[in-house]
Amino acid sequence: MRPPAGESGTAAGELPSRVRPPGLAEAADALATAAHERRTVLFEGAGTALEWGAPVAETGLVLETSGLDRMISHAPEDWTVGVEAGMPLTRLQEVLAPAGQWLPVEPPTGGDGATLGGLLACGDAGPCRLKYGSLGDLVIGATLVLADGTVARTGGDVIKNVAGYDLVKLMAGSLGAFGLAVRLNLRVHPLPEATATLALPVDDAEGALTAARAVMRSPLEPVAVEWDGQRLLIRFQGTAESVAERGRLAPDVPGLAAARVLGEDAARAAWQRLSRLVRGEDGETVLRAGTHPARLPALLRRLNELTTGGAVEAELVSGVAQGLHTVVLRGGDAAEHAACLTAWRESVYGAGGSVTLRRRREGVDALAAAWGPAPPAVAVLRSLKRQFDPDDLCAPGRFAPWF
Template identity: 65%
Template sequence: MAEELVVEEVGTDTRAHVRPGSVAEAAGVLKSSVRAGQALRFAGAGTSADWGARTTRTDLVVDTTGLDRLLRHEIEDWTVTVQSGMPLTRLQELLAPAGQWLPYDPPAASAGATLGGLLATADAGPRRLAFGTLSDLVIGATFVLADGTVARSGGQVIKNVAGYDLAKLFAGSLGAFGLVAELTLRLHPLPTSTATLVLAVDDAGQALAAGRAVMRSPLEPAAVEWDGERLLIRFHGTADGTDARLRLAAGLPELAAAHVLGDGDEEAAWERQARSIRGSEGDTVVRATAHPAQLPELDTALRNFVDRAGVEATLISSVAIGVHTVRLRGGDAEGHAACLAAWRDAVHARGGTVTLRRRREGVEPQAGAWGPAPATTPILHALKRQFDPDGRCAPGRFAPWF
């Protein structure tokens, strides 16, 4: 698809919007942007547009949805090469007839998230426990840097950029280093059977204890998630394998009261989990990482902050790996900002990290998008200078860090 250039008005601003259909077209767009001195924003489905701080300036939106082709599917090698603008759900549909899939289930998938956007956000879902993040499944990638240079890492290397593993570097970069254009991904056999156990538990300490019991056992779950009311434990593989795991789980004292969800209820439960993590209009959503053992402390701290701020909160936790999402609802922007700042401080005090994923209007000016700058900030500055020396890619997204 040839690139399409349109001009759109956003409030009082006028910005160009271009939709390249190939790596060459994308490179041409970015080369032209250097001459024009344009500030760039890369956009796919828009599911992570609010992550981090708001960009301070956008002259040109580079829309990746024209980069939506499957380039190569090497069935016998269990790899696929795909353009970055393809939605993850579409890729799974294309892989399924071969009995293959990408074992990756970020919350934004059902909202149409694209593969490039998912790498740029480093988003991950419950199955991260068993399969890791998207960057763990990338074996080769193509990027377009701010000056239009095409760089590849892994597989067939056209330009090796100072030895960096570019997929790892761009993961979580929120578009600040350049454009993700193509990905070569490692595939897995598509499970023929899945099963989810549910344990009613509204206490964070008890949820953590049950999760630990599962992880110490030979069950090998694909996911262990707590939503504040229920612990969800997912298994998949062959029908015999999932049946065997369910029988083994029934023998664990911590899971004695658990029950198995029916086929329809299982997918509905996981989609409900994803929707809660994504949040909706008027919510504030933050994602944190911390040691799994700190879940009870962080849950208690959140409840205290919520009571004082006059807002409602849902805490969803990947209890086995220490990834926690807080969704704030109700109240006003001042309450959201106060709760965000206080809970973020609590996480940082325990050595964790926090990313703002969605905010109620008015929250960011009061609480900021990011907490204290990490010790790696000088390295981030150096990388930004190397990959985007003029600071044109997603300016302000990591403010005030860089």
């Protein structure tokens, strides 16, 4: 393909080291050429999750998705929208709002430009995943480009039928290791008329777990239940009347007598603080763990054991109703971060959970593996990698040493 304007030229027929394809055909052409030249490829959207997992080996081509940002279709009456995967989520929400609709996904680390394709590749979502799931749960069809430039569609007219595989699930959480999502057909929802946040003071994991269970058993129907280490934050959405009614009823739920509805500014500040903690900052190490919700108290105790008396400080926040926990390590040196990471991850795996390394202090990679023990399904993952990317061109090393 021909390099977009503004990129350094190369010899005819060769790719530059960075391309920004403006459409599906150009993206497929770029990947086909890269495969022919045996060049490894890294897909880059907003760059908000490039540190997740293991470091990618030397990359021969960076494919930017920012040129793939167009609206393809919108059928408000059918509650569907078709977009290119490089579109930022915030822009899609702006387009949908006049129709009274939204895509019920939040960037897990705040409104920092995350693209739809990036959110799919990360397999993650913000607090409202409790009700709506992640982006992958809202995809009803997709157009993908595989490592060799092959175009594949699922949920629509088929260019290449890859029988037996749900390609959206393959891409969800793949961190770009299996190919590129170029177009997505999505299911949208009514834009809530009102939103409210309850805050329940609770500074211990046992109390947070007990309160979260009470909320989930109640008729309150929350869209988000998160513990920030100080308070349990409970979010409601719906009509103004229903949201106000749930706010009035909440203190009558056993265990929630001290809960209070936050003002709009206080609620925004509470969720923004949680988002900053989940994202982390330079010099910090951030781990994301998934376990059974009941494992939270034991894992927090273990974290405290590992950091008490040392230079490293740890903070844990949790989507306690679902068992999704984020640990932030700060202070100390790389060796101390690596030791805490390794030991706490062993505890999570011992509890039947999993851990993703999302951010690390400089030097940690030389001292600790990015991934823990291989999951039971690793043989299946390796087989899929061989089938869809036999030359290991897409994000090589992202899941090392698993494959």
